Amino acid sequence: MANRIMTGKWGEDIAVKLLEARGYVVLQRNYRTRYGEMDIVTQLGEIIIFVEVKTRTNRTFGFPEDAITATKRAHLEATAQAYLQDHPDFNGEWRIDVIAIEKKPGSELPEIEWFENAI
Secondary structure: OHHHHHHHHHHHHHHHHHHHHOOOEEEEEEEEEOOEEEEEEEEEOOEEEEEEEEEEOOOOOOOHHHHOOHHHHHHHHHHHHHHHHHOOOOOOOEEEEEEEEEOOOOOOOOEEEEEOOOO
16 A cells, blocks of 8 residues: 555656646645545646546556546546635636556656546
8 A cells, every 4th residue: 555655656746747847837736625636736827737647557457547437537527626616716727637657667767648638
């Protein structure tokens, strides 16, 4: 369990660096509601982007993005809606992205795939 948490945090840290390098402003990490959790909430210009990060160290359970099931999508949408309700001053566009990160054996550089407007 601790290893899974460390892997997830490692992936989220990489995603934050990627987002910031591309000009996104990180508003919040690990936003929790009764519906679930959103890994990263960012803003780019007038758009709020909710980011779910999926990290894998191998493909035993498939690609990282395979973990986004219909149930997970519903939880992410509900969590995004809760965030928007908690921040009524925001009145712009929003989307949910997925960043999939794979740690490759023997390589220090992970493989990253970014799915914009994935949900």
